[in-house]
Amino acid sequence: MLGILARTMVKAGMVKPSCLVKPVSVTRIAGRYLAHQEGLPKLPVPPLQQTCERYLAALTPIVDPEELNHTRKLLEEFQKPGGVGERLQKGLEQRGKKMENWLSDWWLQTAYLDYRMPVVVHSSPGVVLPRMEFSDRQGQMRYAAKLIAGVLDFKSMIDNETLPVEYLGxxxxxxxxxxxxxxxxxxxxxxxxxxxxxxxxxxxxxHITVVHNFQFFVLDVYNSDGTPLTVDQIYIQLEKIWNSSLQTNKEPIGILTSNHRNSWGKAYDNLIKDKTNQESVRAIQKSIFTVCLDAPMPHASDDMYRTRAGVQMLHGGGSRWNSGNRWFDKTLQFIIGEDGTCGLIYEHAPAEGPPIVSLIDHVVEYMKKSEMVRTPMVPLRMPQKLHFNITPEIKMDIEEAKQNMNIMVHDLDMKVSVFSHFGKDFPKSQKMSPDAFIQMALQLAYYRIHKRCCPTYESASLRMFRLGRTDTIRSMSIDSDKFVKAMDDPAKHNIEKVALLDKAVKAHRAYADMAIRGQAIDRHLLGLKLQAIEDLAALPEIFMDTSYAVALHFNLSTSQVPAKTNCVMCFGPVVSDGYGVRGPVEQRGFFRLSGHSGPGPRRRSSC
Incomplete structure (x- = not known):
């Protein structure tokens, strides 16, 4: 496909604008956040008929004609005047009037808090930062100290409500x-x-928590007068933590957080029965964020480094390596490896990728500042080591979590690939959306491997609306189906293939625009289903239909988060026979995620 579209491939120029977020004021702006939020519109409830029509269109390329015809009849019944669909629609509209956002609470519960699979691989994304060359342990500590200071700098804008408001269109x-x-x-x-x-x-x-050699420490990062510690002060404290955690025979208590949520919930209740354990767990949970000082991973060649680093961010490499050097429930965990591998993993429930990437961009830029303010050395309290009393039952829970983590690690195929032939400027020169262009490439790749099309998820931000999270852009469409099937058809001329690509790209762009305006189908259908459950009514047949199950089985789960920093984002597939594909589109090229197969159903992820 790329050869047809570009006879001459030109790498886009490197443009590195400053990524440091500037506060809108040097002093606190109390109440600014609430005033801004109240000025945002509420998330709309799309028209029922519109959603039903678009749902049928989305099903057309992924279910057989007989099943599609059955679904069409169910939808006709669902939409009848005075019928169940109209009643549920009115219930949603009333909910929309009463609440700040009719969807946000439901989405948090159904997508995250009710989801019982481990957060590791299944939910939490990882981010790989540019590789560092630490010549010694002091280099690792210095980098970690500057990173912590950078996050605290960003936090000051949140605390003071001076964070600049973002805009789209x-x-x-x-x-x-x-x-x-x-x-x-x-x-x-x-x-x-x-x-x-x-x-x-x-x-x-x-305070923050720092974990090294599976041991957790509380590190106060503010002085008694409320000012944050300097980089030098943080460095001294990290040195103390390192020297206090050289013993490596400690139980990896943090690996418990990687287990199936029901199993971890039971183990958690047992863990915090002990007062010492409860206090240690609370200290981790209440910390501002966590810093993981990792042991070096197995050596990888330069071309495999990004893949190995992605694995380290996503799950830590298994129980032999750094998976126990985490508290996966913590929203933000920054990871600094002894071998120079750096990045983070974040628990997905509170936020999507863009705010995380914005924080990363700020921190990386902050760390480039060369000026070092050497402050007078004042006595600093020793970081507090967190203790855990490990009973035989807790020991068994840890062993179970280790085994399950190692199974997950083995079951995931991951590959990070850098596509450097051209960047986003090429599709733009052809008047094509770079995002839509990549989505069509993924559709074609999947079709060539599996000889069929599949439901494809791409996240669309709903942040134009108060408390907005995401909706689904369905990249597989009638137009993309025609394009991928034509690409390998020798009877089709190149000019016709390019025309079909152009039409598929425009259809994707139109759906994406519709989604960010709150007019996509997936969250609306979910809302209708949850409204029926809340009304204690019988679940409408459209939600027990085979087509609905097929539509929600996303073999391709994708996302593209633009980043100014040269970082790689990665996440796991959402189904066992699927792919997780994330790639920030940078000016210099596309980061593409691709998987390689293994025996039996495999999860495949790439960045």
Missing amino acids: GKPLCMNQYYQVLSSCRIPGTKRDTVVNYTLDKRPPT
């Missing part, structure tokens, strides 16, 4: 997610989890 975006990622943590339950944010406590947290 001239319209302001909801900034709520920025206020949820620090000092927050997921709490396991035996049937449903919760998310707690401690920023509104009477005494907001002033």
Whole structure:
């Protein structure tokens, strides 16, 4: 396909604008956040007929004609005047009038907190930062100290409500997610989890947690006068932590957080029965964020380094390596490896990728600042080591979590590929959306491998609306189906193939624009289903239909988060026979995620 479209491939120029976020004021702007939020529109409830028509169109290329005809009849019955669909639609519209956002609470519960698979691989994305060349342990500590200072610098804008408001197409975006990622943590339950944010406590947290050799420490990062520690002060404290955690025979208590949520919920209840354990767990949960000082991973060649680093961010490499050097429930975990591998993993429930990437861009730029302010050495309290009493039952839970983690690691195929022939400027020169262009390439790749089309998920931001999260852009469409089937048809001329690509790209762009305006189908259908459940009514047949199950089985789960920093984002597939594909489109090229197969159904992820 690329050969047809580009006879001459030109690499786009490198443009590196400053990524440092500038506060809108040097002093606190109290109430600015709430005033901004109240000015945003509410998420609309799309028209019922519109959603049903678009749902049928989305099903057309992925279900057989007989099943499609059956679904069409169910939808006709569902939409009858005075019928169940009309009643549920009115219920949603009433909910939309009463609530800030009719979807956000439901989405948090169904997509994250009710989801019982491990957060590792299944939910939490990882981010790989540019590789560092540490010549010694001091280099690792110095990098970690500067990173911590950079995050605290970003936090000051959140605390002071001076974070600049973001815009899309001239319209302001909801900034709520920025206020949820620090000092927050997921709490396991035996049937449903919760998310707690401690920023509104009477005494907001002033500490981070640092984990090294599976041992956790509380590190206060503010002086008694409220000023953050300097880089030098943080460095000294990290040195103390390192020297206090040289013993490596400790149980990897953190690996418990990687287990199936029901199993972890039961183990959690047992763990915190002990008062010492409870206090240690609470200290981790309430911390501003976590820093993981990792042991070196197995050596990888230069061309495999990004893949190995992606694996380290996504799951830590298994129980032999760094998977126990985590608290996966913590919203933000920054990872600094002894071998120079750096990045983070974030628990997905409180926020999507863009706020995380914005924070990363700021921190990486902050760390480039060469000036070092050497402050007078004042006595600093020794970082507090967190202790855990490991009973035989807890030991068994840890061993179970180790085994399950190692199975997940083995079951995931991952590959990070850098496509450097051309960047986003080429599709733009052809008047094509770079995002849509990549989505069509993924459709074609999947079709060539599997000889069929599949439901494809791409996230669309709903941040134009108050408390907006995401909806689904369905990249597989009638037009993309025609394009991929024509590409390998020798009877089709190149000019016809290019025309079909152009039409598929435009169809994708139109659906994406519709989605960010709150007019896509997936969240609306979910809302209708949950409204029926809340009304204690019988579930409409359209939600028990085979077509609905097929439509939600996303063999391709994709996302593209633009980043100014040269970082690689990665996440796992959402189904066992699927692919997770994430690639930030940078000016210098596309990062593409691709998988390689193994025996039996495999999860495949790439960046």
